[in-house]
Amino acid sequence: MTHSKIRAIHLEDLDSVIEIEQNSFPNPWDQSIFFQLALNGGRFPIDDDTVVIMDVMGKKGSVLGYVAWEEYGEDKHGHILNLAVHSAHRKKGNGQRMLNHCLTSMKSSKIETCELEVRESNHWAIHLYENARMTAVDRRVGYYESEDAIIYALTFD
Ligand SMILES: CC(C)(COP(=O)(O)OP(=O)(O)OC[C@H]1O[C@@H](n2cnc3c(N)ncnc32)[C@H](O)[C@@H]1OP(=O)(O)O)[C@@H](O)C(=O)NCCC(=O)NCCS
16 A cells, blocks of 8 residues: 655645644634645744644645644754544544654654643544653643643653
8 A cells, every 4th residue: 555645735735734624623723824834835933943844644735634843942842733634534544654754853853852732532642642652741731721631742762
């Protein structure tokens, strides 16, 4: 089986990314965030110290999923901001592939630690992160208003 390519987001991908986002999260990201990332070839510098990166999986204009993360600070931290797979393409290893892609990219950027927030009820996302050797390190009470976030982290070797 040939895997779909993982690559930087393009403007042509916006419709499918926005559709996945709106179907995946109760509080989807504003469309303008994806637009800015696509306009900048998937790398958006916030300041001298921080860059947000977004890669998608699939053909131009027909995306199966995406991952977005930021890299920041002199100590080289990584923070996974968003990860989603189209509902028709879940449970086929696509989420795992995109997470691995993101972690490998961070490692090659010499990132030392990575973390993310996940809803405590999001068992399949938690399963994915634990498969990738991430561990629960903290809880943010009320992070999602009605629900706590669990903080997962990984220190690169
Ligand atoms: C979380 C998400 C990205 C997982 O994507 P995916 O492509 O289904 O994940 P994978 O196919 O790589 O699955 C990884 C593991 O989880 C399991 N899994 C994932 N979803 C599952 C489900 N609904 N039922 C049973 N198993 C599931 C897989 O079997 C696999 O386990 P294994 O490797 O031990 O066999 C996807 O469900 C999604 O987009 N959810 C909505 C957005 C979201 O919650 N994002 C995370 C925010 S923190």
